[in-house]
Amino acid sequence: MTRAAVVxxxxxxxxxxxxxxxxxxxxDPHGQKILTGRISPAILESDSSFQWYKKNYxxxxxxxxxxxxxxxxxxxxxxxxxxxxxxxxxxxELPKFFKTVSLARxxxxxxxxxxxxxxxxxSDGLTETYDITSVPTFIVISGGKELGRIVEQPEESIELDxxxxxxxx
Numbered sequence: 001m002t003r004a005a006v007v008x009x010x011x012x013x014x015x016x017x018x019x020x021x022x023x024x025x026x027x028d029p030h031g032q033k034i035l036t037g038r039i040s041p042a043i044l045e046s047d048s049s050f051q052w053y054k055k056n057y058x059x060x061x062x063x064x065x066x067x068x069x070x071x072x073x074x075x076x077x078x079x080x081x082x083x084x085x086x087x088x089x090x091x092x093e094l095p096k097f098f099k100t101v102s103l104a105r106x107x108x109x110x111x112x113x114x115x116x117x118x119x120x121x122x123s124d125g126l127t128e129t130y131d132i133t134s135v136p137t138f139i140v141i142s143g144g145k146e147l148g149r150i151v152e153q154p155e156e157s158i159e160l161d162x163x164x165x166x167x168x169x
Contacts, residue, residue, distance in 0.1 A: 023115060024123055028086065035085050035115035037123045040108075041098045050085060056095035062103060066159035070104035074166050076142065079111045082127060083136040086118060089152045090136040097138060100159040140165045 023037035033049040044053040081097065083090035101111060114122045116135055121127050130139060138150040140162065148165035155161055 022124070026117070028118070032086050034117055036117050036121075037115060039113050039115045041113070044085070044094075052091040053095050056092065057099050060096045060099050062096065062100045062159040063157065066157075066163040067100060067103045069163050070100065070106065070159070070166060073169075074101075074104060074106055074162075075110075077106070077110060077147075077166055077169070078141040079106070080126075080130065080139040080141065081111065081113045081136065082116055082120075082122070082130070082132045082139075083113070084116050084118065084120070087135050089134075093136050093138075093150075093153060093158055096158045097136075097162075100162065138162070142166075142169045 023035050023039045023043070026034050026036070028034055033047070035043065041053070044050040045057075079101070081094070083094045114124070114126055116122050116127055116132065120132055120135055126132075130137070134152045136150075136152065138158075140147045140149065147168050150158065150161050150165075156164075
């Protein structure tokens, strides 16, 4: 077993021990780390393979009116997010989404984040359930019903598009 394979196995075993950690780690032929299954922003923040996350999170300043609206109107909204750690659109939009919901004080328990492989599949079958064909996909749910989704890139900006979707409820 190569050293890289041992490291991958150890990381997968350690990462899979937590109560909300149900993801798999793989490395593509170019050496890029891919996470599939349920993940968290903390995983992306703490892993040096995903330096894009912190960089893009820190450099983004969301529209304050949208954040204020989401802070008051989206406390009971549920978000299901699918992204690819290998995907340029995910690298751009995922940190913006998490910065927006963090500033809006949306509870982490209201957000589910799933990593997908290059075929846009997760290991749990949810990509088929939610008909995921492109990433990132941000699904906004209220009362068990989908209000809307943002696919690949927002029409205006992540925070404005989220505000418009939540206003529909």
